[in-house]
Amino acid sequence: PNYTRNLTGNPELDIVIGQYSGGDHCCTTATVLELGKQTVQVLGQIDGLDGVPFEGLTIRKIDKDPDWEFIARRPYRTFCGGHDDAADVLSIFDSVDGRYVDQTLNHPDFFQTALQENLKTWSKEKERSIHLLQTVAVNYAALGQRDEGKRFFAMSLPELLPALKKKGVDPNACIEDFESLLDRTASVGAVSSAPPAISPPQPAR
Secondary structure, eight states: OOOOBOOSSSSSEEEEEEEEOOOSSEEEEEEEEEEOSSOEEEEEEEEEEESSTTTTEEEEOOSSSSSOEEEEEEEEOOTTOSGGGOEEEEEEEEEETTEEEEOGGGOHHHHHHHHHHHHHHHTSGGGOOHHHHHHHHHHHHHTTOHHHHHHHHHHHGGGGHHHHHHTTOOHHHHHHHHHHHHHHHHHTOOOTTOOOOOOOOOOOO
8 A cells, every 4th residue: 555645735645543542532642753864854733633544634735735634523521411412622733844734814705614514514414413503503603603502502512411310410510510611622723715704593492
């Protein structure tokens, strides 16, 4: 198999190495290396990834420049449930001056698409879960639409309450802790040039 790829558009090949700490759900660090003819150079590191390499990392092109982007998925657990219920918080690492750095705020189109896809999934009643609900609300916050995310969460949570109570989840603690996560997500800074808000669908009756 081919383990190397040109990720930055220059003549050198690159490789990504994942280091797993051995914990249940955390943590993996991915290191991007440039394999030069004479030297090996570190282009960047992405830490806090979920699971063994490379469950929490996707490498793909999301814009028109020659560089490949890294999409990091980090689960943020709240009092709304366990690890499998955690919200997926996305970050995008892109090459800037030959180094991979966090460029999350510069990719609004990607986050808008992610939100639309998750809303489409939510529209299917059988697909609804506390994991998806938290992820959608965080998607809104990442786009600078914290209030939309809070409203979507508040409107949609009631239909999931029976399942949460079976797990012993305190609904009030869930709401309070999740709103804290929304605040933290929004305080990082809204993705630049965020498109207009998408109104959440009305909950099923």
